[in-house]
Amino acid sequence: MRDFTYGNPTRILFGRGQIEQLAREVPAGARVALLTGAGSIRNNGVYDQVKAALGERLVSEFWNIEPNPDVLTVVRAVTQIRADRVDFLLAVGGGSVVDTAKAAAGLALTEGDAWTILSKGARFTAVLPLGVVLTLPGTGSEANQAAAIGNRATSQKIVFLNPGCFPRFAVLDPLTTYSLPPRQVGNGVVDAFVHVLEQYLTFPVGGALQDRLAEAILATLLEFGPLTLEKPDDYEARANVMWAATLALSGLIGAGVPQDWTTHNLGHELTALFGLDHARSLAAVLPSVLEVRREQKQQKLLQYGARIFGIRDGDETARASAAIARTAAFFEQMGLPTRLSAYGIGEEAIPRVIDQLKAGRRLRMGERLDVTLEHARAMLTRAL
């Protein structure tokens, strides 16, 4: 096991009707910015619950945060936060809303050009306190310090980490997820699943407990992900998926083990260039990333195959490939195609992705920093 530092200060308020806890969790007298998406929370009752819980507090509403949020949206939020002298941010939605709120929370108290600050490590002067009401499980952003922000003008997408961006609390009420469209459900489950795999499918370092915790989350997503599509109002399925997605990227399973974010690196470029849903970009490239790196990841692939899918027959190469194939089949079962062509992306896209990686100085990726642009080209070609 490698040395590590682990801590996660976000308080989780989980279960039916927990939104009413906002009355206690948001400081009395706070001037609140409520950040949210295009309006689904108006239709499913979440908006009314939030407003009721906030009571007499002043609320500045910021609507229409888009999927894969753009830095211009963040800048608009910052302008409103400053104008309304907001001192507490409440993100109500999924990962895009939470990530926008994290970026705005830091930029509101930091002078300078937004994109420059975010893309150079997000060293904020200070960060406004932030709470979350999660309505779309998947990204794990509700209980970590990371956020992903895009820049449509330059076709870029960056991820930043700042310990000030851990939400103070996250309300997770599985009932709020019942009305999600199947596409968002599938995206969320696959995003969480890939988060686990990128902290798990590397090479052994004696992190036996971390492996088993990762496998616990994978098995849970495999068991309940499909069930949320079949029976959208199955509380047990919704609750297990929601809690699994949070723990998938809370820092717990990645503490003390190598990590490989190659799939996310490639996926972010595909989203920035072609507007692909984040999870769909991952589903399209992960199987090919694993196949191209099958030999380097063989030991963990065999363990994954045996413990998660019961794969024990055939030689090692066949078993490792079978584990990858089962993973792709699961993504397809969740409604996500696992080929770039299914998203209308062809061979001509590959040099553009490579150029973007080069421009972003992503010349070495993976758990050993030995995934080169040539490997990336092979992965994308295989994923066509």
Next chain:
Amino acid sequence: MRDFTYGNPTRILFGRGQIEQLAREVPAGARVALLTGAGSIRNNGVYDQVKAALGERLVSEFWNIEPNPDVLTVVRAVTQIRADRVDFLLAVGGGSVVDTAKAAAGLALTEGDAWTILSKGARFTAVLPLGVVLTLPGTGSEANQAAAIGNRATSQKIVFLNPGCFPRFAVLDPLTTYSLPPRQVGNGVVDAFVHVLEQYLTFPVGGALQDRLAEAILATLLEFGPLTLEKPDDYEARANVMWAATLALSGLIGAGVPQDWTTHNLGHELTALFGLDHARSLAAVLPSVLEVRREQKQQKLLQYGARIFGIRDGDETARASAAIARTAAFFEQMGLPTRLSAYGIGEEAIPRVIDQLKAGRRLRMGERLDVTLEHARAMLTRAL
């Protein structure tokens, strides 16, 4: 899955040489009370490492905290803390040292009789900040809000919880555990294992993820517990046991599921009356607690047996009993007898334990509060 609130603010500093991080983690200029046990940290180099990391800070040393710490020891620590105007506590040792530090951290800032305050819910006025250097994994106290304190004068032992008692940080260096005597190693592994079982062997509530996380910790302790006895300097084994013991009682696996602390309730009385090591008291009664409640716990016992021990043959009763027997065999393998008679405790002890439970108003225990004193008598009789 049940509704829950979960949060754990303790930062974990895990790995080789992490004690030097104290230089950063303990506030510069702090007046530190260093609380510890009988002196083992002088022999294994931990004391020197701690002192070096604390540098020029003023340190008030408090030695000789005993196993199953007594309230009089806590009171002595409080007197010294107040006299030396300490503003930061550093516990260096195992659960007894950490628990003493938690009680002292609260009592130092709270007026009134120590035992009265602790036994009536530990409602402290305020709590001094606390850090931990753990040298004996097992109790999980290094990263939770609980502490157990005894009162030899009245043969009592109580557990209190106070959110102010979460340590700010916990340093976990597996190297510091190499010199532990086998008895303490065995005790620690069994204590952690029982912590998991008491949050797991209840009845199903749809907490599938919690079950799998609990099983991850159990499997890790089963794999590496015996190895720490066979190969005391196996870093991988020590590291996995240490991290597993912390996560076993960090709040994570118990969030959203029923809990059954009957074994701890009985064990605490046995320790208070007869001075039994905490873990040994648990090892002696757990198998009998499970046998007496086998029918009520059958579904979880079958799941436990199948997933952890691969028990799939025989009828349900036989499989449940086999799972209990395998658990007892594991405790014996770790060097802990699983019968009260092995600790010199006979039938005459039973009415005394029952009287103590009655005096402490523990008339109904277990995950459904339907374990009566008659059940307790049957459990203890079976455990003789």
